[in-house]
Amino acid sequence: KNQVEQSPQSLIILEGKNCTLQCNYTVSPFSNLRWYKQDTGRGPVSLTIMTFSENTKSNGRYTATLDADTKQSSLHITASQLSDSASYICVVSAGGGGADGLTFGKGTHLIIQP
Amino acid sequence: EPEVTQTPSHQVTQMGQEVILRCVPISNHLYFYWYRQILGQKVEFLVSFYNNEISEKSEIFDDQFSVERPDGSNFTLKIRSTKLEDSAMYFCASSETDNRNSPLHFGNGTRLTVT
Numbered sequence: 001k002n003q004v005e006q007s008p009q010s011l012i013i014l015e016g017k018n019c020t021l022q023c024n025y026t027v028s029p030f031s032n033l034r035w036y037k038q039d040t041g042r043g044p045v046s047l048t049i050m051t052f053s054e055n056t057k058s059n060g061r062y063t064a065t066l067d068a069d070t071k072q073s074s075l076h077i078t079a080s081q082l083s084d085s086a087s088y089i090c091v092v093s094a095g096g097g098g099a100d101g102l103t104f105g106k107g108t109h110l111i112i113q114p
Numbered sequence: 115e116p117e118v119t120q121t122p123s124h125q126v127t128q129m130g131q132e133v134i135l136r137c138v139p140i141s142n143h144l145y146f147y148w149y150r151q152i153l154g155q156k157v158e159f160l161v162s163f164y165n166n167e168i169s170e171k172s173e174i175f176d177d178q179f180s181v182e183r184p185d186g187s188n189f190t191l192k193i194r195s196t197k198l199e200d201s202a203m204y205f206c207a208s209s210e211t212d213n214r215n216s217p218l219h220f221g222n223g224t225r226l227t228v229t
Contacts, residue, residue, distance in 0.1 A: 034217070041222070041223075041225075042222045042223070043118070043205050043207075043220030043221050043222045043223050044157065044205075044218075044220050045220070046217040046218065046219075049217055089156075089157065102159060102218075104156045104157045104158070105156060106155070106156045107156065
C-alpha cells in the first residue's frame with residue numbers, strides 16, 4: 001500500500017532560525033514528489049515538484065531534497081519568518097502522475113515564534 | 115496570479131439534506147479535482163474530471179456524490195443525503211495538464227458542517 005510518513009508531526013522554532021522537515025515514502029512506481037504549504041483554513045499551495053532525476057530544488061527560502069534510493073525527502077526552510085507558520089504537506093505521485101495517483105502525508109505543523 | 119475560487123466558504127446543513135459546493139477553476143486549466151480534508155487528518159482524493167466526464171474516483175466517492183460542469187466556468191460537487199461524517203473541508207483543484215510535472219492549484223475550500 002502506498003504510504004507517505006512525515007516527521008516531526010509538529011515543530012516550534014524561533015523566528016530567523018532554520019529547520020528541516022522530513023518525508024519518507026513507500027510509493028511505487030514513483031513519479032514525482034511535491035511539497036505543499038497549507039496555511040490554516042486555506043488550500044495547499046505548491047512549493048516544489050521533483051522528479052526521479054532531481055535531487056534538490058529551491059523556491060526562495062525553501063529547499064527540497066530527494067533521495068530516490070532511500071525514498072526520503074526533506075524540506076529545509078532558511079531564516080524562518082512568522083509567515084512560514086503553516087502545515088507542510090509531502091505528496092508523492094505514483095505511476096503516470098496526475099492527481100489520481102497522489103498519496104498525501106499528514107503534514108508537519110510548523111509554528112514560528114517571534 | 116489566477117486562482118481557483120470556491121463558494122461558499124462555509125456551509126452548514128442538517129443531516130439528510132443535499133448540498134452543492136461550487137468551484138471556478140483557473141480558466142485555461144483542463145483537469146479538475148475535488149478533495150476533502152477531515153479536521154486534523156490528511157487530504158483525501160475524491161474525484162478527477164476531464165473532458166466533461168469523471169476520469170478517476172476514490173472509494174469515498176460513492177453514489178452519494180456527483181460532479182458536474184454545468185457551464186464553461188463552474189465545477190460543482192453535489193452531496194446528497196448528507197451524514198455527520200461528511201463534515202470536512204472540501205477543496206477544489208485544477209491543473210493545466212495531467213502530466214507528472216503539472217502542479218495542482220487548490221482553492222481555499224468550503225468548510226461543510228453537517229448537524
